[in-house]
Amino acid sequence: MGNSVIVRRLGLLAVLALCVVLLALVPYLPSYYVRVADSILIYIILAVGLNLVVGYAGLLDLGFIAFYAVGAYAYALLASGQFDIHLPFIVVLFIGAAAGAIAGVLLGFPVLKLRGDYLAIVTLSFGEIIRIAINNADELTNGPQGIAGLDRASLFGLPLTSPVHFYWLLLVLTVIVCAGVYYMERSILGKAWRALREDQDVVRGLGINTTTLKLLAFALSAAIGGAGGVIFGAFQRFVSPESFTFQESLLVVLIIIIGGVGNIVGVIAGAVVLVILPEILHFAAQYRLLIYGVVLVTVIVLRPGGLVSPRFNLGFIIRKVRTLWLSPSKT
Amino acid sequence: MFDYFLQQLIFALAIGAIYGLIALGYTMVYGVMRLINFAHGEFFMLGPYIYTFLFSGLLGLGGLAPVLDSAIAIVASFVIVGLLGVAIERFAYRPLRAYGRLAPMLSALGMSIVLQSAVRVTVGPQPVHFPAIVESTPIDALGGMVTTVQLGILAAAVLLMVGLALFVNGTRLGIWIRAASESWTTSSLLGIRVNRAVSLVFFIGPGLGAMAGIMYASYYGIMQPTMGSVIGLKAFTAAILGGIGSIPGAMLGGFLLGAIEVFGTAFLPILSFGYIGTEYRDVFAFAVLILVLLFKPAGLLGETVSEETTVAKKDY
Numbered sequence: 193m194g195n196s197v198i199v200r201r202l203g204l205l206a207v208l209a210l211c212v213v214l215l216a217l218v219p220y221l222p223s224y225y226v227r228v229a230d231s232i233l234i235y236i237i238l239a240v241g242l243n244l245v246v247g248y249a250g251l252l253d254l255g256f257i258a259f260y261a262v263g264a265y266a267y268a269l270l271a272s273g274q275f276d277i278h279l280p281f282i283v284v285l286f287i288g289a290a291a292g293a294i295a296g297v298l299l300g301f302p303v304l305k306l307r308g309d310y311l312a313i314v315t316l317s318f319g320e321i322i323r324i325a326i327n328n329a330d331e332l333t334n335g336p337q338g339i340a341g342l343d344r345a346s347l348f349g350l351p352l353t354s355p356v357h358f359y360w361l362l363l364v365l366t367v368i369v370c371a372g373v374y375y376m377e378r379s380i381l382g383k384a385w386r387a388l389r390e391d392q393d394v395v396r397g398l399g400i401n402t403t404t405l406k407l408l409a410f411a412l413s414a415a416i417g418g419a420g421g422v423i424f425g426a427f428q429r430f431v432s433p434e435s436f437t438f439q440e441s442l443l444v445v446l447i448i449i450i451g452g453v454g455n456i457v458g459v460i461a462g463a464v465v466l467v468i469l470p471e472i473l474h475f476a477a478q479y480r481l482l483i484y485g486v487v488l489v490t491v492i493v494l495r496p497g498g499l500v501s502p503r504f505n506l507g508f509i510i511r512k513v514r515t516l517w518l519s520p521s522k523t
Numbered sequence: 524m525f526d527y528f529l530q531q532l533i534f535a536l537a538i539g540a541i542y543g544l545i546a547l548g549y550t551m552v553y554g555v556m557r558l559i560n561f562a563h564g565e566f567f568m569l570g571p572y573i574y575t576f577l578f579s580g581l582l583g584l585g586g587l588a589p590v591l592d593s594a595i596a597i598v599a600s601f602v603i604v605g606l607l608g609v610a611i612e613r614f615a616y617r618p619l620r621a622y623g624r625l626a627p628m629l630s631a632l633g634m635s636i637v638l639q640s641a642v643r644v645t646v647g648p649q650p651v652h653f654p655a656i657v658e659s660t661p662i663d664a665l666g667g668m669v670t671t672v673q674l675g676i677l678a679a680a681v682l683l684m685v686g687l688a689l690f691v692n693g694t695r696l697g698i699w700i701r702a703a704s705e706s707w708t709t710s711s712l713l714g715i716r717v718n719r720a721v722s723l724v725f726f727i728g729p730g731l732g733a734m735a736g737i738m739y740a741s742y743y744g745i746m747q748p749t750m751g752s753v754i755g756l757k758a759f760t761a762a763i764l765g766g767i768g769s770i771p772g773a774m775l776g777g778f779l780l781g782a783i784e785v786f787g788t789a790f791l792p793i794l795s796f797g798y799i800g801t802e803y804r805d806v807f808a809f810a811v812l813i814l815v816l817l818f819k820p821a822g823l824l825g826e827t828v829s830e831e832t833t834v835a836k837k838d839y
Contacts, residue, residue, distance in 0.1 A: 252625070303813070306820055309559060313763050314816055317809035320756075324806050438756065442632055449629045478644055485636030489615050492630045496622035 197516075204516055215363065219356040226355040228471055230427065233362035234420055235463040237369050239447040240456060241416030244373060246445065247454030248382060249409040250389030252312040254441055255299075255319025259414040261326060261436035262295050263288035263421020265333060268431045271343040274334070281345035281352065285422045292418020293411040300410035304403050319441050327433040338432025345426035358427050365423070369416060370456050374506050376412075377456075385409060386454075450491060452498025455505045462499065530668055531789050537673040537742065539781020540680030544735035545758030546765065546773035547687065548728030554704030554768040555717075555724050557624060561631040562611065563732055564755020565638035566604050568748060570733030571653055571740035572642060573600040578654060593656050597737065601730040608729030609722050617718075635751075643748040650747040653740040676738045683734060684774050687727070691770060700724055704768060757805075760812050766825025775824060783811050 218229045242256045266288040270279045279287070303314045326333050333339065345352040352358060376382050384405055387395045396402050425431050443466065451462025469487065473480040491499070545567055552560045577596035582589060615634050619627040659672045691697035702710035703720040711717045739754065740746040757780060765776025787807035815823065 246625075302817055306816060309553075309557075309767065310763065310816055310820060312559070313760070314813050316756075317760065317812050321806050321809050324803065328803060446629055446632065449625050453625065479640075481636055481640035482644055485633050485640060488633035489630055489637060492626055492633060493615060493618050496619045496626040 201516060204513060208513075219359055223355055226359055228467065230355050230358050230362055232463050232467045233359070233366050234424060234427075235444065235447060235467055236366050236460055237362070237420045237423075238417060238444050239451075239459045239463055240366075240369050240373050241413045241420065242444050243448050243454065243456070243459050244376075244385075244413040244416075245409050246448055247459075248377065248385040248389065249406060250385075251304075251406060251409065252308070252315075252445075253410075253413070254312050254316035254438075254445065255322070256315075256413070256417055256444055257436045257438075257441040258299075258319040258322040259292040259295055259417030260421040260424065260440070261322055261433075262291050262414075263418035263423075264425040264431045264435070265326065265339075265421075266291050266418070267422045267425030268339040268342055269332070271345075271426075272339055272341060274339050278343055281343075281347055281422075281426055284426075285419055288422035289415040289419040292421070293415040295418070296410045296412075296414025297407060299414075300407045304406040304410065316438065316441070319436075319438060323433050323436050323438075326436070333433075336433060338430060338434075340430045342425055342429040342431070344429070352426065355427075358423070362423065365419075370460075370506070374456060378507070381405075381408070446488070450488075450499060452500040452502055455498070455500055455502055457505050457509070458498050458500035458502075465499065526668075527789075531785050533669045533673050533677070535782045535785035536778065537676045537738075537781075538785065539778035540677055540684075541735045541739050541742075541777070542754075542758045542761045542780050543774045543777020544680055544683060544731045544738075545755065546762035546777045547684075547770065548732045549759050549762040550765070550767050550770060550773040551700070551704075551724045551728050553762070554770075555700065555707075555721050556616070556627070558616065558627050558631065559759070560728075561628065561755075562634040562638060563631075563728065564751030564758070565635050565642075566608060566729035566732035566751075567736040567739070567754060567758075568642065568746070568751035569604050569607070569638065570600055570736030571746040572646065573603055573733070574737050574740075575651075575654060575746070597656075597734070600733050600737065604733035605726035605730035608725040612721060612725040617721075639748050639751065646748070648748060650745045653744055653746050655744070656737070656741050672742055676742060679734070679738065683731060687731070688770070696720075696723055753805075757808055760808055763822055764812055764815055766822030769822070769824045772822055772824035776822070779823075780808055780811075783807050 218226060221229075238256070238260060242253060245251050245253045245256075267281075267284045269275060270277050270284050270287065271281065272278075299315070299318050303311060303318075306314060327336055329335070347361065350357070352361060384395065384400060387398075387400075388402060388405055392402055395405070424435075428435075447462035447466050448459055449462070450466060451460065452458025470480065470484055473483055476483050545563065548563050548566065549560060552558055552563070574596050577599050578592055581587065581592040581596060587595075611634055615630045616627045619630055655672075657671050657675045659670045661668045661670050662674070663669075691700060699710075699715050699717075699720040700723060702713070702715050703717045703724075707717055710720075735758075736746075736751070739750070758777065761776035761780040762773045763776070764779060765772030765774070767773075784804055784807060788804045791803075791807075819825075
């Protein structure tokens with residue numbers, strides 16, 4: 193074993209340790225920073241979910257936030273004084289995910305034979321319809337005022353009240369979602385999706401039912417969106433249609449593109465950049481959005497493939513760690 | 524009942540004409556670049572702001588009749604917004620051509636944020652009064668009340684649409700545009716300067732959008748920096764409804780969307796015994812869009828050539 197291997201192993205260990213320490217230090221920061229971290233994690237979960245559809249299957253979904261809304265309102269209706277139903281958080285989490293998946297299938301079933309921009313615009317319309325419906329179904333959702341005073345969530349007897357609690361919950365969920373999606377990406381299903389993205393006709397020619405494949409991607413991503421919505425509801429303890437505008441759908445798509453399409457590491461980078469950027473720009477007051485837009489366009493024009501190179505993905509990192517540890521001679 | 528119907532019809536035509544003009548910009552850009560230009564709604568918003576700025580400037584200078592000031596300001600705002608469109612294509616979209624379709628779309632999104640917030644920063648977020656171009660006088664037409672503004676919008680929009688149709692179908696430059704939307708590669712092989720056709724499209728589209736914005740602002744008498752977002756979305760819906768890439772389709776889609784909205788809002792509460800109210804106005808537009816696409820996936824006037832030539836095998 194050469195000297196350089198030890199140095200490299202130490203370097204790798206240092207990087208990994210730094211990541212863990214940074215993640216573990218977040219709860220000790222002032223509440224504002226923890227909230228920002230929570231927000232980043234929620235967007236990572238959403239973007240990883242949407243990435244299944246956009247990045248892997250190559251279907252542009254511009255109404256993703258509708259599933260997020262379904263989840264959030266599931267919590268708002270099933271765990272608040274609205275109808276005096278108070279289900280536990282974990283139950284609603286699963287109900288929200290299921291409701292998201294059902295909504296995804298309901299939307300997907302009729303529209304998935306459409307392609308490209310037509311699919312994009314129909315999903316966009318669906319997102320708007322859901323938002324307008326929530327806005328107007330006063331008896332059910334209180335309309336534009338939203339539903340306030342949602343239950344304080346708790347998980348296995350542990351209270352989930354402060355941003356720090358949600359930070360840990362979200363961190364665990366982010367890891368679960370990322371690991372699950374990574375596993376799926378490498379499975380035969382992930383390969384089928386990628387084939388679908390490259391050439392639908394060939395996939396169909398191979399005797400694979402493309403509609404089922406698309407539906408599966410839609411349902412899974414919608415379930416992740418629904419679960420994200422439940423957490424959002426429990427975290428804010430207030431939901432209103434304003435949180436689920438078209439712009440939010442676009443933000444999630446932006447995260448994926450800015451980071452690097454179809455790449456979990458890229459999605460994480462995109463979420464960090466696009467959530468932190470507006471926070472940093474607070475100093476610019478009224479010029480904030482202007483600078484945000486300029487930075488956005490500049491980044492896209494300079495790095496159209498995303499900030500993170502497609503080669504630098506989760507698989508690459510895992511391989512790197514594994515080979516360096518098990519058989520360093522090969523590296 | 525009939526006069527009410529007539530009144531609604533004129534209203535539908537006026538708002539439909541505005542949708543149609545914006546939809547033309549979406550559809551032409553899509554035709555040559557296969558790009559959903561999310562920044563297009565902002566050109567619509569810029570129109571009335573630039574017009575007001577120029578008009579009050581000219582009025583301040585004096586020496587001309589206000590009618591002439593107004594005419595110059597209208598033409599100038601078409602040109603200015605058109606040139607802005609050309610510049611945006613050159614710097615924000617052209618470098619991204621080799622990178623699939625998502626990157627330019629997101630760049631358009633960024634431009635939309637830039638344009639909207641630039642206007643907000645310069646003139647403030649609040650709605651501003653828009654100076655009337657034509658005095659709004661009601662006319663009694665067959666028992667229904669119609670205003671001169673509505674008729675003016677309708678006349679101007681139809682004039683612009685006819686002008687565009689003549690230009691695209693009858694001139695050399697128009698043929699360039701049609702050739703470029705038919706096939707990028709073939710037309711460049713045949714010696715057509717595709718980049719010029721693209722620039723031309725990015726001049727005309729935003730220009731028409733600006734005209735639509737001026738019409739919209741003179742109809743409601745106010746303008747605000749966010750006015751382009753929702754209208755832009757609806758006009759895009761209209762473009763899809765008619766069949767994106769098709770110029771007559773965009774016009775048809777615009778008028779159709781106007782009719783759906785106006786008559787839906789006016790008659791559905793009556794037909795559904797007040798159960799479905801006017802607040803679902805925007806839902807009609809989107810629901811009809813979904814329905815049309817389900818049965819006619821290329822839109823009403825979209826080309827129904829074989830699936831492979833119309834849609835790329837690769838979605839995104």
